[in-house]
Amino acid sequence: MKIPNKFKEYIWLLNTIRKARKISLADINRKWIQTDMSGGEKMARSTFNRHKDAIEDIFGLYIDCDLQDGYKYFIGNESVLHEDSMQNWMLSTLSVNNIISESLSLQARILLQPVPYEGEYLKTVIEAMKKSVRIAVEYRKYGTDVPNHLTFEPYCIKLFKQRWYILGHFHREATAEKPKADYFGVFSFDRILDMSLTDIKFEIDPDFDGQEYFNESYGVLVDDDTPCERIVIRAYGYERYYLRDLPIHKSQREIGHGEDFADFELTMRPTVDLSGHLLSRGNQVKVLAPEWLAEEIRNMHMEAAAMYTPEER
Numbered sequence: 541m542k543i544p545n546k547f548k549e550y551i552w553l554l555n556t557i558r559k560a561r562k563i564s565l566a567d568i569n570r571k572w573i574q575t576d577m578s579g580g581e582k583m584a585r586s587t588f589n590r591h592k593d594a595i596e597d598i599f600g601l602y603i604d605c606d607l608q609d610g611y612k613y614f615i616g617n618e619s620v621l622h623e624d625s626m627q628n629w630m631l632s633t634l635s636v637n638n639i640i641s642e643s644l645s646l647q648a649r650i651l652l653q654p655v656p657y658e659g660e661y662l663k664t665v666i667e668a669m670k671k672s673v674r675i676a677v678e679y680r681k682y683g684t685d686v687p688n689h690l691t692f693e694p695y696c697i698k699l700f701k702q703r704w705y706i707l708g709h710f711h712r713e714a715t716a717e718k719p720k721a722d723y724f725g726v727f728s729f730d731r732i733l734d735m736s737l738t739d740i741k742f743e744i745d746p747d748f749d750g751q752e753y754f755n756e757s758y759g760v761l762v763d764d765d766t767p768c769e770r771i772v773i774r775a776y777g778y779e780r781y782y783l784r785d786l787p788i789h790k791s792q793r794e795i796g797h798g799e800d801f802a803d804f805e806l807t808m809r810p811t812v813d814l815s816g817h818l819l820s821r822g823n824q825v826k827v828l829a830p831e832w833l834a835e836e837i838r839n840m841h842m843e844a845a846a847m848y849t850p851e852e853r
Contacts, residue, residue: 549577550595551635553588557603558621562612599630629699653702661729665706668694668737672744677708678734679727687733692725693742696750698760704729705760707753711742724753726760756807758789758814771806772829779824788817803828815840 556571557563569582583591596602604616615621621628640650668675675694680687692708699705706727714720754760756768772795775783780802784794789808796803808814810833818825819840827834 545577546594547634550591550598551631552577553591554595554599554601554615554631555635557613558615558618562606562609562614564610564612568613601631661732661735662697662704664735664737665694665697669696671737672742674738674740674742675708676736676738677727677732680731680733682731690725690727691738691740693744695724695744695748696753698750698754700759707750709742709745724762726762756809758808758811758817761811761813763809763811766809766811768807768809769830771808771810771827771833772803773806773818774801774803774826774828775821776801776824776826779821788814819844 592603602616677690678687695707712721791807795805
């Protein structure tokens with residue numbers, strides 16, 4: 541994707557301030573003049589101010605000034621860039637796209653993972669969320685060729701492991717024929733066959749917080765019957781370094797280490813997708829607690845190993 545020049549300047553300015561933590565306009569210009577974008581000209585204060593306003597409008601990030609520290613600029617709400625926030629995703633995605641778009645001559649040497657294009661559905665869901673109307677979906681879940689017709693309230697969307705998901709809220713007042721219904725469901729965009737807006741309005745729960753809803757989950761599975769609990773895993777060899785750089789969950793913290801291992805504590809729901817992830821790490825990860833989860837992972841390894849046992853002849 542070709543990034544417009546103005547966006548390149550916004551991204552450069554944000555990344556420059558973010559990297560420096562605090563920086564004066566004079567120091568910004570010293571860095572700016574070294575870029576091809578500058579054309580050898582300093583960034584005028586009026587241009588800087590327009591860029592600052594545009595960055596707040598587009599990214600929701602505001603650039604503040606510390607008058608007590610030599611008029612140095614900093615990102616006032618930088619904390620959102622350390623979270624699974626839309627601002628962080630937008631900035632990192634546009635930054636990477638900008639770098640790659642300038643490197644087309646190396647396209648055979650830059651290997652990427654494909655992400656299914658879900659632009660039309662994504663646009664429809666966002667429109668529904670803006671208008672606060674329900675959406676009608678033809679959805680075919682795994683294991684069946686017969687699609688279901690669903691109508692629900694789109695509460696939020698989530699990107700996880702290269703797939704887009706929508707959290708739908710199902711609400712129905714009690715009638716003589718049917719009891720009251722009030723529950724959530726998660727649906728993968730790539731299993732949707734058709735989607736359209738309805739004219740049925742809804743009001744989102746004012747206390748709903750998407751980040752909080754998935755806060756205790758590994759991915760998109762939220763099982764109310766699976767309580768949140770303390771999990772301790774031991775990572776061996778290089779895996780301990782991977783976990784330090786890419787935590788399984790934001791609650792993860794290192795609580796001990798040995799010559800060739802490190803122990804990590806997590807507080808989250810041990811749902812089936814977490815079990816699958818731990819299983820995929822093979823002999824590089826061992827569950828220490830809780831005992832029932834360690835036994836579950838052990839049994840899954842045993843069942844997998846049994847699939848490779850030569851049949852008796």
